[in-house]
Amino acid sequence: KSSRMPANTNEGSMSKQVIVITGASRGIGAATAHLAAARGYAVCVNYVHNRSAAEQVVDAIRQAGGEALAVAGDVAVEADVLKLFQTVDAQLGKLTALVNNAGILERQMRVEEMDVARLQRVFATNIVGSFLCAREAVRRMSTSLGGQGGAIVNLSSMAAKLGGPGEYVDYAASKGAIDAMTVGLAKEVAGQGIRVNAVRPGVIYTDIHASGGEPGRVDRVKDTVPMRRGGSAEEVARAIMWLVSDEASYSTGAFIDVAGGR
Ligand code: NAD
Numbered sequence: 001k002s003s004r005m006p007a008n009t010n011e012g013s014m015s016k017q018v019i020v021i022t023g024a025s026r027g028i029g030a031a032t033a034h035l036a037a038a039r040g041y042a043v044c045v046n047y048v049h050n051r052s053a054a055e056q057v058v059d060a061i062r063q064a065g066g067e068a069l070a071v072a073g074d075v076a077v078e079a080d081v082l083k084l085f086q087t088v089d090a091q092l093g094k095l096t097a098l099v100n101n102a103g104i105l106e107r108q109m110r111v112e113e114m115d116v117a118r119l120q121r122v123f124a125t126n127i128v129g130s131f132l133c134a135r136e137a138v139r140r141m142s143t144s145l146g147g148q149g150g151a152i153v154n155l156s157s158m159a160a161k162l163g164g165p166g167e168y169v170d171y172a173a174s175k176g177a178i179d180a181m182t183v184g185l186a187k188e189v190a191g192q193g194i195r196v197n198a199v200r201p202g203v204i205y206t207d208i209h210a211s212g213g214e215p216g217r218v219d220r221v222k223d224t225v226p227m228r229r230g231g232s233a234e235e236v237a238r239a240i241m242w243l244v245s246d247e248a249s250y251s252t253g254a255f256i257d258v259a260g261g262r
Pocket residue numbers: 022023024025026027028029046047048049050073074075076100101102103104125129155156157158200201202203204205206207208209211
């Protein structure tokens with residue numbers, strides 16, 4: 001049995017492995033797309049705005065001999081999510097894994113300044129988006145609905161435990177919601193051949209900190225990390241792909257901190 005077969009796949013069936021990775025045009029999502037392709041997955045590289053960056057990820061995967069497809073879609077928009085998964089069904093094949101990676105962090109702000117519109121944006125992408133994609137994945141992968149089982153990995157954050165005080169309590173709250181959804185879904189769909197787990201990155205060198213208004217944030221806080229450095233997107237991708245893989249066949253509702261001991 002191949003090590004890249006997800007849990008609960010029929011023994012001996014060497015069927016194609018298909019993974020959707022949301023927000024995969026850059027950062028942790030792009031690193032996960034490259035690693036998944038290297039392990040033999042056909043990869044859907046979802047993106048919302050940057051088509052050329054997503055196409056570059058796809059081109060690099062194809063040049064390395066892998067299979068990938070860039071598919072546009074805002075995870076917070078139900079119609080986009082339905083279309084995204086329909087496109088994957090039609091063009092890549094039967095879904096076997098989902099990585100709920102798309103997420104946003106807004107500029108650092110104290111609670112007194114935060115408005116409702118910001119909360120709605122952050123929750124729309126981080127929690128509604130992850131929920132909608134998980135729902136579509138369950139509808140396709142559930143063994144009770146004719147699927148072959150599979151794995152979902154959600155991107156939480158150490159912020160879910162640390163709270164993001166003075167910087168982004170809204171973001172931390174959305175990631176706390178991801179944690180609760182991970183536990184609940186894991187229990188709900190365990191009998192349908194689907195494992196649901198999460199990774200909690202610490203401070204990782206990606207462009208999310210620039211969109212949070214502070215491109216140098218990783219270097220500013222890295223001395224508060226016991227390992228005294230920020231992490232790379234590839235280090236997070238390896239934990240994600242371990243949870244997706246059959247190596248994690250008895251893990252569900254579990255969390256891996258990739259945070260240098262933070
Ligand atoms: P990033 O900003 O580089 O990547 C996030 C990607 O999600 C971007 O490509 C963005 O375009 C996409 N995206 C945003 N909204 C979307 C939407 N509505 N629909 C589809 N795609 C959307 O950041 P990253 O650091 O690679 O973050 C990936 C995940 O890891 C996020 O969920 C983030 O919260 C989490 N995380 C990151 C860190 C870190 O330090 N970098 C720490 C903890 C958690």
